[in-house]
Amino acid sequence: MTEPEDRESKPAAPKPPDSSGAWLPPRLREKIEEAEAGGGGESKTANLVGLIVTVLVIVAVAVGVWSLIRSGHEKEKARLAAVAAAAAAERAAFVADSLATVHRADSLAAVARADSIAFAKLPKWQQRKILAEKAKKAAAATATSASAATKPAAGAAISGTAATKPAPAAGAAARHAGKTADSSAAEPAAPKEMGPFGVDAGQFIDQAQATQIADDLKTKAGLPTQVVTVGEGDAATYHVFVGKFSTHAAAEAAATRLLAKGLVQQGAVTPLPKTP
Numbered sequence: 293m294t295e296p297e298d299r300e301s302k303p304a305a306p307k308p309p310d311s312s313g314a315w316l317p318p319r320l321r322e323k324i325e326e327a328e329a330g331g332g333g334e335s336k337t338a339n340l341v342g343l344i345v346t347v348l349v350i351v352a353v354a355v356g357v358w359s360l361i362r363s364g365h366e367k368e369k370a371r372l373a374a375v376a377a378a379a380a381a382e383r384a385a386f387v388a389d390s391l392a393t394v395h396r397a398d399s400l401a402a403v404a405r406a407d408s409i410a411f412a413k414l415p416k417w418q419q420r421k422i423l424a425e426k427a428k429k430a431a432a433a434t435a436t437s438a439s440a441a442t443k444p445a446a447g448a449a450i451s452g453t454a455a456t457k458p459a460p461a462a463g464a465a466a467r468h469a470g471k472t473a474d475s476s477a478a479e480p481a482a483p484k485e486m487g488p489f490g491v492d493a494g495q496f497i498d499q500a501q502a503t504q505i506a507d508d509l510k511t512k513a514g515l516p517t518q519v520v521t522v523g524e525g526d527a528a529t530y531h532v533f534v535g536k537f538s539t540h541a542a543a544e545a546a547a548t549r550l551l552a553k554g555l556v557q558q559g560a561v562t563p564l565p566k567t568p
Contacts, residue, residue: 386526390497397495397529401558405551408559412548419548423541489543490518490533490564493556502530509534513555515546520565533564 411419493509496502499519506517515535522529534550537543540561547559 390527393527394495394497401495401560404560405558408547408551412552423544486563487538487540488564489537489540489561490535491543491547491550491556492558492560492562493517493532493534493550494558495522496530496532499530502532506532509555513550513553518564533562536564 411422414422494502494505496505499521502519506519509515509532510517513534517532517534520531520533522531534556535543535546537546543561547556547561550556551559
């Protein structure tokens with residue numbers, strides 16, 4: 293069989309149409325298809341790398357934002373803890389000061405109560421003697437203050453007398469007048485009492501407790517009572533005053549009676565605050 297007959301017996305392979313519509317040889321078409329296949333793989337690899345980079349950037353940004361938020365929360369928590377610690381320390385100091393003040397007040401009240409009880413056990417004549425001695429000391433203190441205030445005026449009077457040099461008769465009269473003035477100054481006048489006075493029956497931190505005790509004393513003792521606030525804010529205390537007396541002696545006598553009956557635990561006599 294000759295070569296032309298062999299060619300005619302074999303059917304020719306169909307020629308695949310080109311995408312552009314032109315016919316290309318099979319080998320050229322295969323090379324083009326291989327090139328296209330290789331280019332698609334590189335494109336997919338590039339897309340995958342870009343996606344990975346994008347994901348990493350997003351993760352890094354998220355981690356940074358989370359770190360900043362957590363750092364802010366930690367700082368705020370530390371600041372709140374410092375503020376709470378400072379407030380607790382201030383509160384503890386205030387409570388300690390309040391307790392110390394109450395302790396001192398209780399100590400003074402205990403001393404005053406002991407003195408009042410001891411005074412109440414004394415005979416009446418001895419009580420009057422002690423009260424008279426207290427009044428005498430107060431009068432002497434008042435006279436000392438008054439004499440200290442009048443010393444400049446007395447010095448000026450002496451200087452004027454030395455400058456004028458009065459006659460012997462006038463000098464004798466002046467000396468007699470001076471002796472009279474000295475004798476009158478030696479007997480100080482009774483101190484002027486600044487009333488009214490009341491009996492301080494106790495100091496309390498709770499206003500409701502002070503009001504209840506004041507009401508009970510008013511019923512039991514038959515005397516007017518009042519609650520007076522001393523201080524302001526958290527440092528305020530409430531004093532219960534019993535009675536309203538024009539003289540200090542009358543207030544002390546009432547305090548003695550209240551202590552003897554056991555109606556009060558302390559009986560300090562003090563001037564009542566002026567009410568508006």
